[in-house]
Structures are given as structure tokens and as C-alpha cells.
Amino acid sequence: MLTETIKNFVGRLFSSPARGPERLRREKHGIDRRNVSRHAIKVCEVLQQAGFDAYIVGGAVRDLIMGLEPKDFDVATNATPNEIRSLFRRARIIGKRFQLVHVVFGPEIIETSTFRAPASDEQETDEHGRILRDNQFGTHEQDAARRDFTLNALYYNPVNEEVIDYHRGVADLKKKLVRMIGDPQLRYREDPVRMLRAVRFAAKLNATIEPASLAPIKQAAHLIENVPASRLFDEVIKLLTCGHAMECLEKLREFGLASYLLPYLDDLMSNPEDRHFIDMALERTDLRVRAGKPISPGFLFAAMLWRMVDKRWKQGVYDGLPTMQALIEAADRVIDEQSGQMAIQKRFQGDMKEIWFMQPRFERATPKSIWRMFEHPRFRAAVDFLQLRAAGHEVDSVHAQWWMDLANAEPEERSPMIDAYQQRNRNEGPGAGPARRKRRPRRKPAGAAANVH
Numbered sequence: 001m002l003t004e005t006i007k008n009f010v011g012r013l014f015s016s017p018a019r020g021p022e023r024l025r026r027e028k029h030g031i032d033r034r035n036v037s038r039h040a041i042k043v044c045e046v047l048q049q050a051g052f053d054a055y056i057v058g059g060a061v062r063d064l065i066m067g068l069e070p071k072d073f074d075v076a077t078n079a080t081p082n083e084i085r086s087l088f089r090r091a092r093i094i095g096k097r098f099q100l101v102h103v104v105f106g107p108e109i110i111e112t113s114t115f116r117a118p119a120s121d122e123q124e125t126d127e128h129g130r131i132l133r134d135n136q137f138g139t140h141e142q143d144a145a146r147r148d149f150t151l152n153a154l155y156y157n158p159v160n161e162e163v164i165d166y167h168r169g170v171a172d173l174k175k176k177l178v179r180m181i182g183d184p185q186l187r188y189r190e191d192p193v194r195m196l197r198a199v200r201f202a203a204k205l206n207a208t209i210e211p212a213s214l215a216p217i218k219q220a221a222h223l224i225e226n227v228p229a230s231r232l233f234d235e236v237i238k239l240l241t242c243g244h245a246m247e248c249l250e251k252l253r254e255f256g257l258a259s260y261l262l263p264y265l266d267d268l269m270s271n272p273e274d275r276h277f278i279d280m281a282l283e284r285t286d287l288r289v290r291a292g293k294p295i296s297p298g299f300l301f302a303a304m305l306w307r308m309v310d311k312r313w314k315q316g317v318y319d320g321l322p323t324m325q326a327l328i329e330a331a332d333r334v335i336d337e338q339s340g341q342m343a344i345q346k347r348f349q350g351d352m353k354e355i356w357f358m359q360p361r362f363e364r365a366t367p368k369s370i371w372r373m374f375e376h377p378r379f380r381a382a383v384d385f386l387q388l389r390a391a392g393h394e395v396d397s398v399h400a401q402w403w404m405d406l407a408n409a410e411p412e413e414r415s416p417m418i419d420a421y422q423q424r425n426r427n428e429g430p431g432a433g434p435a436r437r438k439r440r441p442r443r444k445p446a447g448a449a450a451n452v453h
């Protein structure tokens with residue numbers, strides 16, 4: 001009797017529910033079809049007319065139910081990749097690990113994938129249990145079981161406007177609970193990135209991670225080390241640009257995940273001034289995200305690591321290095337140490353360095369160098385960065401604003417602005433803004449050069 005109860009309980013935990021899925025009509029899930037991408041609807045219609053099952057799935061359904069605007073729309077179907085491709089004029093099969101089809105409608109791509117079977121014993125894993133290959137087709141029910149959280153395992157049929165829910169995801173979503181499907185510990189082992197996804201959904205939806213889904217995270221946090229750097233990088237970008245970056249960072253620290261991603265973070269966050277800088281950078285990022293503006297990863301990481309670079313830079317100058325050399329060495333060291341945990345892609349490293357290396361140039365600009373800086377592709381980003389530093393009281397805010405005005409000026413306004421600036425510096429002599437710093441001895445500590453409180 002008791003074993004039967006345990007069996008039932010385990011059965012409920014590890015397999016899909018015996019009762020079959022819940023089917024929710026429009027009044028129950030509240031999705032307004034007008035908020036659904038017409039291209040995603042089209043893909044479902046075409047597949048259904050050809051006799052297949054097809055649903056909008058994943059994050060889009062979750063966000064629509066929560067009244068948020070989905071980032072993109074994915075479709076799941078029982079048609080194979082070849083069958084999907086043959087039904088659309090502009091469709092291509094992509095991916096090795098998972099084959100899926102991109103159905104292209106101008107700028108919008110509807111990612112369409114075949115129902116997949118969940119993890120099985122035959123699956124290829126690494127020595128920690130991380131799944132390396134996962135390309136078995138499966139049933140609808142199996143597809144639901146291999147998804148990560150209940151609130152991500154919802155299927156919306158735009159034709160009859162029904163939501164199919166195998167794991168009580170709608171109820172969890174309404175209760176704002178992030179709950180892993182199946183055995184959380186095993187599922188984090190299969191794919192440690194799920195721990196980061198739990199954090200992101202909790203922050204984004206203002207939700208709680210359900211206790212059993214939360215419990216294994218601290219123990220499993222180190223498994224992050226086995227995840228390929230490029231995937232970690234993508235996920236960190238998603239965490240920082242989900243519109244709730246600070247909540248994400250707080251949770252990453254709380255659950256012991258941060259040190260595997262951003263090794264400096266604990267140090268910086270425990271110092272009030274450094275923390276203030278990161279707070280501001282993330283607040284600005286969140287505002288941009290919520291306003292639908294693009295975020296540059298280079299800028300974001302430049303901000304996240306700046307205070308560490310700044311400390312090393314000052315130290316280098318103090319130790320007698322020339323300003324620029326000290327900055328270059330500080331940047332290289334910080335990026336190097338960061339790469340031990342999570343490598344930042346080379347092109348973004350390039351952007352970061354350009355943003356950083358332009359900072360001292362704002363301090364001692366001449367009209368000639370100002371015109372040269374203008375041509376620099378990262379000029380605008382570097383001026384934004386200067387503003388951030390001014391907001392953190394690292395540089396004079398009037399000075400930073402002048403550069404911002406210059407960056408925003410119409411081409412014909414620039415020359416008079418630069419002339420006026422030079423004139424003012426001549427008239428007022430040392431102490432009159434940016435050019436003052438030009439006359440400072442080169443080997444002055446960077447802290448003194450950059451700090452104009």
C-alpha cells in the first residue's frame with residue numbers, strides 16, 4: 001500500500017500526468033489573439049491544413065498569458081523538419097544538435113521544431129550527466145515533458161484558441177511559481193543552464209522558484225563550469241537584458257552561481273561605490289530594454305568590469321606606468337581573469353577595450369583629437385560610458401554633458417562647439433574644463449586625472 005503510494009508519487013514526479021493534459025479555453029488563459037504574431041499563426045494554420053498538429057509554444061505563450069510582449073514566437077509540431085520545409089516557400093533547416101526549421105517572413109523568423117522525446121538512457125551525455133545530443137523525435141506529451149519549467153511547457157493553438165497544458169503550467173504561472181518538470185536535480189545535471197533560466201524567469205516574472213526546484217541549485221552550481229563558454233555568454237546576456245538585471249544578479253549571488261559567471265561580482269557588490277556604479281549601469285540597461293532599445297553586449301560588459309579595470313589602472317599608474325599603458329594592462333588582466341570563468345567573445349572584448357581606452361582621451365582632447373575621436377565607431381558608446389562615470393561621480397558631469405551635446409549635435413554645429421570649447425579653455429586657462437587635464441603632467445596617477453569631484 002505504502003509502496004503503491006510512493007510509486008504513484010514518484011510516477012507523478014517523473015513522468016507525465018496520467019490524466020492527460022488540461023485544455024484551457026480562451027476565458028481561462030486570457031490570450032488575446034491580436035497580440036499573437038500573424039506569421040506564427042500562419043505557420044500553425046499551414047501545418048494544420050496539411051494534417052499535422054501545430055502549436056505556438058514556450059516563452060511566447062508564457063508571456064502572452066502574463067500580458068507581456070513576447071520576444072519571439074516558436075512553433076512545435078509533429079511534422080518532421082523535411083515535412084515542415086516542404087510546406088513553406090522560405091524555410092531552411094538549421095542546427096546539428098537539434099534540427100529545426102526557420103520559416104522566414106521578412107524580418108521575422110518563426111522557429112519551428114518537431115516534437116522531441118525527453119532524455120533517455122541511450123542519450124549521449126558527458127561524465128557529469130550533461131546531454132550532448134538530443135535529436136529524437138517524440139510525441140506531443142513527450143515534448144512537453146522535456147521542456148524545462150511548467151510555465152514554459154504550454155502550447156497555444158491559434159486556430160481554436162486553446163491552451164494545452166500537460167504540467168499545470170498555467171496554474172503555476174498564475175501563482176508565479178517557477179517549477180521544474182521532473183526531477184530538478186537530474187534536470188539541472190542534464191543541462192546546468194536551466195539554473196540560470198530559473199533565475200531569469202523568477203526575476204522577469206517577479207516569481208518565486210518553487211522550493212524543490214530551488215533546493216538543488218547551490219549543490220549543482222559548479223556544474224556551470226562544464227557548459228561551453230559561448231552558451232554561457234548568451235545566457236548571461238539574456239540575464240542582463242531581461243529588463244530585471246539587478247534582480248538576476250542578486251539571485252545569482254544568493255544561489256552561488258555568480259562566481260562561475262562573473263568572478264568579480266561578489267567583490268564589487270560588497271563595496272558601496274562599486275556597487276553603485278553597477279546599479280546605475282544596470283538600471284540604465286533595464287530602462288533601455290523596457291523602452292525597446294537595443295543593448296550592446298560590449299557596453300554592458302565594459303560597465304560590469306569597469307570598476308575592476310579602474311582599480312588596476314590606478315594601481316598601475318601609481319606603480320609608475322604611463323597612463324595608457326597602465327590602462328591597457330589593466331584591461332588585459334581583467335578580461336583574462338574573467339575569461340577563466342566565462343569567456344567574452346573576441347569582438348565584444350574589442351568593443352569593451354575601445355570604450356575603455358577612449359576614456360582618458362576625453363580628458364585631454366585637442367580640437368584635432370576631437371575630430372579624430374568623432375570618426376571612431378565606438379565614439380557614441382564611449383560618450384555614453386563617460387556619462388555613466390559622471391553619474392558615478394568619477395568625472396565632472398558638466399564635462400561629460402559637453403561631450404554628450406557634441407555627440408548629439410548636427411554636423412554643422414560641431415565646428416562652432418569645438419571652437420567655443422577651445423576658446424573657453426584659452427580664456428579661462430587651467431581649471432576651465434576638459435583642456436585643463438591636457439596640461440597636467442602625463443604621469444599623474446590615473447585616479448587624479450580621471451577624478452574631478
Ligand code: ATP
Pocket residue numbers: 057058059060071072074146147148149152153191193194238
Ligand atoms: P525567452 O523569453 O527568453 O525567449 P523562452 O522560454 O522562450 O524564453 P527559449 O530559449 O526561446 O526560451 O526556449 C523556448 C522554449 O524551449 C522554452 O520555453 C522551453 O520550453 C524550451 N527550452 C529552452 N531551453 C531549454 C532547456 N535548457 N531545457 C529544456 N527546455 C528548454
Ligand code: MG
Pocket residue numbers: 058059060071072074
Ligand atoms: Mg523564446
